[in-house]
Each structure stands twice: as C-alpha cells, then as structure tokens.
Amino acid sequence: MTIGPAADRVNPRSAINVVLIAPSRALGISGVSTYLTALGLRLAACGDRVSLVELRPSAIGGSSSQSSRGFRRCQVGYSSPAAAEGLVDSLVRDGDDVVVHSHADALLPFTSSLARRWHAALLHTVHYQEPNTVQLLNEHQPAVIAVSEAIARDLRAAGYQGTIDVLHHFAEDRWLGKRHLSRAAASLRQHAEISPTAPVLLFAGRANSPVKGADLLVRSIPEVQDRVPDVIFAFAGPYWLPPDVQRIADSHAAAVRLLGFLSPVALHAAYATASVVAVPSRYEPFGLVALEAQAMGTPVVASRVGGLPEVVHPSLGRLLPTDASGSVAPRVLADALGEMLKRLRSNPAVREDLVAWIAENFNPADHIARLGAIYRRENLRSRQHRRHIWGAPGQLISMKVSEARAATWAGEQPHHEPVVRFDADQAAALAREHAAVFATSSAQRDEIASEAASRAWAGRERFRGVHGSLESWMFGIVRNVAREMKRREGREQRLWSSLWGAARLRTEEMEARVVQIEDVRGVFARLPAREQTVLYLRYWKDLSYDEISRRTGIRAATCRQLARRGLIRLGRYL
Structure with a gap:
C-alpha cells in the first residue's frame, strides 16, 4: 500500500456536486462542525455545488435546509436508511458529476448505497480509527483520506492495503493572529477573576475524558507553581475529575479557573489570552x-502521541515523551510548562512566528486545492466504471457492485430474492448495523444490538416476509430499543446535570457553582462503597455496565441499580 498524494495531474476544473455526510452527533462536536462548514463554503466559492447533510434518527422523518452562496446545509431526519436515501435525492440532478464524501465510519454502508444509487464517486475521511474501520473500508472500498500521517500508519498496521491520501485540517484565516479579540480576552479574564498580567495555562477539551490527560495537568500543578508562583490554570469544556485528582486541584483552588463551555469566539479569545496551551x-x-x-x-506543550507531532511547531512548541500508556510524567510536564512560560516573558515575538508558520503549513487554499484534485481524480475513475454498472441514474442497485458487474457481463439483469424467513445470524448483523446509526459509542452500539437481537429472537414467530423485509423489521426493533435507552439515559442525565452541572456556566453563577461542586465531593464519600465504585467507573472511566460487571464481579443489572441509587442518594444529600 502507498500513501498517495493528491492527483495533481487532474487539471480540468469542471463543477462537481459534492455531498458531505456526517451524523448529527459528529456535527454536535464544535471542531468537526466548524471544519465541515468552512470546507463547504470554500468549495462552493470555487464553483462546486456543495451540500452538508446532517443525519439524525427520527421516527417521523423529514428534512430542512439552509442555503448560502452555493452551499446548502441540510438536517435530515429519517425512520429508515431507505427513507433517508429518498430525502437526499433532491440534492442530485440527472447528469451531475457527484462525489459522496463520508465523515463517519458508521455511515459507510449508507453512503456506499448512495454512491451506487447516484453512480457517484465515494470518499471517506478517517477522523478516528475504530476497531471495525479497516473492515468497513475493505468492504465498501471508498477512496480514503486520513487526517494525519499517524492515522495512515494505524490503518496500515491494522491491515488496510489501499491507497491513503493524507490531508491535514486547515486553520481558518479569520482567526490567524487576529487581535480583534483583545476586548473579548480582557472580558474573559475579568469574569474569571484572573489578573490582567497573570500567566495562564489553558486546557481546552473534555477534561472528563481520561484520554485527554487533564488529570496529568492537575497532578503537575504543585511543581509548576514552584517554578511560576502566579500562574493560573484555566479549563474550558466539560470538567469532572476522579476524587484523588480533584483533591490536588482543591488544594490549589486559588490557581484553578473553570470556564465551562465556550462559543467559538470565546474559545479563541481564551487562546489569545493564554500564555501556553497544554495538550x-x-x-x-x-x-x-x-x-x-x-x-x-x-x-503549545503537548504529548508526543498520534498526530500532535505533525501539528505542533518543532522549535517554538514542546513535544514531551510518554510512557507505554501514552501518559506524560507530571514532573516532565511541569518542567516543560515552566520553561515555556519563562521563554515567553523573554521573547514575546514567538506569537508572530507561530502565526506565520501556521499560515504557511495549514493554508486553507492549499487544503481546498488538494481536496479538489482528489475529488476530480475519483470522479474521473467513477466515469470510467459507469458503463460497467447496470441501472439508470437514480435507480438503487441493492447488491455489491462486483455482483452487479458480473450479472451485466453475463447479459442478465441483477436480481435479489426477497427475504421471506427469519434468519438469526442475519438479524443479529442487521441489529448491529442499524445500532451504529443511533449509538454514540461502540459500547452503546453493542448494548443496543444485543437487546434488539434478543427481542427479535423472542418474537421471531411474528415475522412474516410478505409484510416487509427483515431489514425494515429489524430497524423498527432497533429504533424502539434505542428510544427506550435514550429516555432512560435522559432521566439519568437530568439528575446528573443537576448534581454535577453539565450546563453552560454564566459568569455570575461561577461562585455558586463552585460551592455546589464542593458539596457534591463531600457527600460522595458518604455513599456505600459499591455505589462509589460503580459511579466512578461509569462516569469517570466511561465504562459500560457490562465492563463494570467484569471488573467488579457485580451483575450488570445490579450495577445499573447501584448507579441509580447512588445518584438518588446524592440528590437527597444535596
């Protein structure tokens, strides 16, 4: 396998209809949403027709859209994959050169079906490698784009043999070194009660996720303060830490600020006012x-893991060695942060040099040019294969492309026999496929699929092929299981939010909120030991109840009850 450059030899600049597809949960992430929106606007400015489709499961279905300068953003609610295909058909006209660009592994079966339906080129960007990523890539064979060389190496190590184009995200030029945020930055310092001259170490991201390493930064606080006594540690985003780490933060509470969830403007104001960003x-x-x-x-001071060495400036930033688990030693982190703070005081010109480096190496125009070349290369390949695929434009070929081609060369029309009997193995596979549409994690997907397969087996006598396909029957079961699970989690989340404060913080609520968190930590220790253990593993370690059961020896159903009782006790104590 080779890492392929963009197809620079594909020069024709004819307009292409680009359909970007991502699930609603991905567009709920600020970074992905911002990138895809900026990408769509820039492609449209180059003359292409661009649609960004946000898919969200819905029992009713329907769609809505907003258009701006050739860029259309659509929210599509669907009750089944077939219904979603019908809703997005209006994005494509007969005779269009179409590129379908997927941005979520779980959507590859759906986007592959769309590409066959429209006789379009299929691309897929791997933002994060999941356990089944390579299996899906080999099955649907899209043109693959990796967001970093690290992702490309991981795909190769997992056995992917196809060509990979590596294409980094770009830096939006509206933020490059802009000082118009100085007023917003000053306001942020004032609201967070940070002195105008105090150095700030910023952590931006999900501090409640162990993979982000917020606990490592907190453990380094005492040693950083020994080197820079007036430093302030600011955390932007969801914040919750395990009790032992939180005790360290509590002992240095005067130097810790919780900024909560920030809008894109406020987040970039935080970047502007920070002395160093820790990753x-x-x-x-x-x-x-x-x-x-x-x-x-x-x-930036960052760990030497994943794609960070490709993003952090080699001399103006710091990349720190990690152990086998990917963790940076707190003392090493403290040394690097203290050194960086002292260097900035003696050399403030570092900021201008960083902006110039980012503008040169992560330029939006270069990104769009390379992506456009990839689109045209794959569109050309798609044109060359169209004559081999049976079916008029707009007609869905409900089989693998290789099977359709074989039937065409034999002079036959492709044909599928309808499913008329219950097949347990096929039902389980369909449950897993449909669960991926509703789930937000692989653990949740497995939980939904397992419950749906069990219900399908229990009710198999009610299935009649003449009343509908097994796929649509299984989709209804999976949808009902996912809906019940979401309602149950919604009830837990409302209680959890009232205890831990997941909502956005307003500045005037900051002091009251800190008191509330202190109260929660105090009463947490009053819970029975088993409830403490389950709550810690569920909400800090982010383990499923099945994983908690394997670790603790407590049945999964009992773990759910213990978590529920623990949350109720916390509410009563507070």
Whole structure:
C-alpha cells in the first residue's frame, strides 16, 4: 500500500456536486462542525455545488435546509436508511458529476448505497480509527483520506492495503493572529477573576475524558507553581475529575479557573489570552486544539502521541515523551510548562512566528486545492466504471457492485430474492448495523444490538416476509430499543446535570457553582462503597455496565441499580 498524494495531474476544473455526510452527533462536536462548514463554503466559492447533510434518527422523518452562496446545509431526519436515501435525492440532478464524501465510519454502508444509487464517486475521511474501520473500508472500498500521517500508519498496521491520501485540517484565516479579540480576552479574564498580567495555562477539551490527560495537568500543578508562583490554570469544556485528582486541584483552588463551555469566539479569545496551551493527551488523531491555539499565536506543550507531532511547531512548541500508556510524567510536564512560560516573558515575538508558520503549513487554499484534485481524480475513475454498472441514474442497485458487474457481463439483469424467513445470524448483523446509526459509542452500539437481537429472537414467530423485509423489521426493533435507552439515559442525565452541572456556566453563577461542586465531593464519600465504585467507573472511566460487571464481579443489572441509587442518594444529600 502507498500513501498517495493528491492527483495533481487532474487539471480540468469542471463543477462537481459534492455531498458531505456526517451524523448529527459528529456535527454536535464544535471542531468537526466548524471544519465541515468552512470546507463547504470554500468549495462552493470555487464553483462546486456543495451540500452538508446532517443525519439524525427520527421516527417521523423529514428534512430542512439552509442555503448560502452555493452551499446548502441540510438536517435530515429519517425512520429508515431507505427513507433517508429518498430525502437526499433532491440534492442530485440527472447528469451531475457527484462525489459522496463520508465523515463517519458508521455511515459507510449508507453512503456506499448512495454512491451506487447516484453512480457517484465515494470518499471517506478517517477522523478516528475504530476497531471495525479497516473492515468497513475493505468492504465498501471508498477512496480514503486520513487526517494525519499517524492515522495512515494505524490503518496500515491494522491491515488496510489501499491507497491513503493524507490531508491535514486547515486553520481558518479569520482567526490567524487576529487581535480583534483583545476586548473579548480582557472580558474573559475579568469574569474569571484572573489578573490582567497573570500567566495562564489553558486546557481546552473534555477534561472528563481520561484520554485527554487533564488529570496529568492537575497532578503537575504543585511543581509548576514552584517554578511560576502566579500562574493560573484555566479549563474550558466539560470538567469532572476522579476524587484523588480533584483533591490536588482543591488544594490549589486559588490557581484553578473553570470556564465551562465556550462559543467559538470565546474559545479563541481564551487562546489569545493564554500564555501556553497544554495538550497532555494520551492519544490525539490530529490535534485540532493545538492547531487553533497556534493560529492565535499561543505556543503549545503537548504529548508526543498520534498526530500532535505533525501539528505542533518543532522549535517554538514542546513535544514531551510518554510512557507505554501514552501518559506524560507530571514532573516532565511541569518542567516543560515552566520553561515555556519563562521563554515567553523573554521573547514575546514567538506569537508572530507561530502565526506565520501556521499560515504557511495549514493554508486553507492549499487544503481546498488538494481536496479538489482528489475529488476530480475519483470522479474521473467513477466515469470510467459507469458503463460497467447496470441501472439508470437514480435507480438503487441493492447488491455489491462486483455482483452487479458480473450479472451485466453475463447479459442478465441483477436480481435479489426477497427475504421471506427469519434468519438469526442475519438479524443479529442487521441489529448491529442499524445500532451504529443511533449509538454514540461502540459500547452503546453493542448494548443496543444485543437487546434488539434478543427481542427479535423472542418474537421471531411474528415475522412474516410478505409484510416487509427483515431489514425494515429489524430497524423498527432497533429504533424502539434505542428510544427506550435514550429516555432512560435522559432521566439519568437530568439528575446528573443537576448534581454535577453539565450546563453552560454564566459568569455570575461561577461562585455558586463552585460551592455546589464542593458539596457534591463531600457527600460522595458518604455513599456505600459499591455505589462509589460503580459511579466512578461509569462516569469517570466511561465504562459500560457490562465492563463494570467484569471488573467488579457485580451483575450488570445490579450495577445499573447501584448507579441509580447512588445518584438518588446524592440528590437527597444535596
């Protein structure tokens, strides 16, 4: 396998209809949403027709859209994959050269079906490698784009043999070194009660996720303060730490600020006012926080893991060695942060140098040019194969392309026999495929699929092939299981939010919120030991109840009850 450059030899600049597809949960992530929206607007400015499709499961279905300068953003709710295909058909006209670009592994079966339906080129960007990523790539054979060389290496190590184009994210030029955020930055310092001259170490991201390494930064606080006594540690994003780590933060509470969830403008104002941004992640496929921080002229101290070495400036930033688990030693992190703070005081010109480096190496125009070349290369390949594929434009070929071609060469029309009997193995596979549409994690997908397969087996006598295909029957079961699970989790989340404060913080609520968190930590220790253990593993370690059961020896159903009782007790104590 080779790592392929963009197809620079494909020069024709004819307009292409580009359909970007991502699930609603991905577009709920600020970084992915911002990147795809900026990408769509820039492609449209080059003359292409661009649609960004946000897929969200819905019992009713329907769609809505917004258009701007040739760029259309659509929200599509669907009750089944077939219904979704019908809703997005309006994006394509007869005779269009179409490129379908997927941005989620779980959507590859759907986007592959769309590409066959429209006789379009199929591309897929791997933002994060999941356990089944290579299997899906080999099955559907899209043109693959990796967001970093690290992702490309991981795909190769997992056995992927196809060509991979590596294409980094770009830095939006509206943020590059802009000082118009100075007023917002000053306001942020004032609201967070940070002195205008105090150095700030910023952590931006999910501090409640172990992979982001916020606990490593907290463990380094005492040693950093020994080197720079007036330093302030600011955390932007969801914040919760295990009790032993939180005790360290509590003992240095005067130096810790919780900024909560920030809008894109407020986040970049935080980058602008920070002295250094810390990214001590245990793994990062690319490192969008590092890119955004340096675009604002703020140096980064990061772990040498994943795609971070490709993003962090080799001399103006710092990349730190990690152990076998990807963790940076707190003392090493403290040394690097203290050294960086002292260097900035003696050499403030570092900010201008960083902005110039980002503008040169992560330029939006270069990114769009390379991506456009990839689109045209794959569109040309798609044109060459169209004559081999049976079916008029717009007609769905509900089989593998290789099977359709074989039937065409034999002079036959492709044909599928309808499913008329219940097949347990096929039902389980369909449950897993449909569960991926609703799930937000692989653990949740497995839980939904397992429950749906069990219900299907229990009710197999009610299945009649003449009343509908097994696929649609299984989709209804999976949808009902996912809906019940979401309602149950919603009830837990409302209680959890009232205890731990997952909502956005307003500045005037900051002091009251800190008191509330202190109260929660105090009463947490009053819970029975088993409830403490289950709550810690579920909400800090982010383990499923099955994983908790294997670790503790407690049945999964009992773990759910213990978690529920623990949350109820916390509510009563507070």
